[in-house]
Amino acid sequence: MSDFVRICPMSALPPVGEVAEFMVAGRALCVAHLADGIAVLDGTCPHEGGPLGEGIVEDGMVVCPWHAYTFDPRTGLSPQDPGLKAEVLEAAVVDGELRVKL
Numbered sequence: 001m002s003d004f005v006r007i008c009p010m011s012a013l014p015p016v017g018e019v020a021e022f023m024v025a026g027r028a029l030c031v032a033h034l035a036d037g038i039a040v041l042d043g044t045c046p047h048e049g050g051p052l053g054e055g056i057v058e059d060g061m062v063v064c065p066w067h068a069y070t071f072d073p074r075t076g077l078s079p080q081d082p083g084l085k086a087e088v089l090e091a092a093v094v095d096g097e098l099r100v101k102l
Contacts, residue, residue: 004092004099007031013038013098019062021053025102028053029089032062032073039073040100042087047078052086062086 007022007029014020019032021043028043030052041062043053050066057063061070061079071078076086090101 004090004094004101007040007091007098007100010093010096010098017057019053019055019057021051024100027102029100030055030062030086031098032057034060034073038091038093038098040089040091040098041071041073041076042089045069045071046084046086047081 005024007024014033016033019030022029022031030041030043032039041052045052045064047067047069050064052062052064055063055065062073063070069078069080071086076088078084092099
């Protein structure tokens with residue numbers, strides 16, 4: 001786990017069904033707290049650069065606040081445009097902290 005970096009303590013996660021933006025090593029990340037777990041995506045929407053971490057979760061999908069493009073938080077795929085994909089990062093909970101592999 002030495003190549004994983006700390007995002008936040010578990011107590012700082014957004015509530016289930018919401019997202020939050022965290023800055024890690026100068027990079028914006030979108031943390032989605034889903035009913036079945038936690039997903040971490042690159043925080044920049046691949047459509048036009050919107051802040052995914054300021055969006056919402058709707059029907060299990062992360063919705064960008066700028067143009068309402070949706071992304072599957074597990075795969076990064078967008079149902080609106082098969083050519084768009086948000087980067088999904090490997091994450092783990094270690095010692096009560098959410099960590100990510102950048």
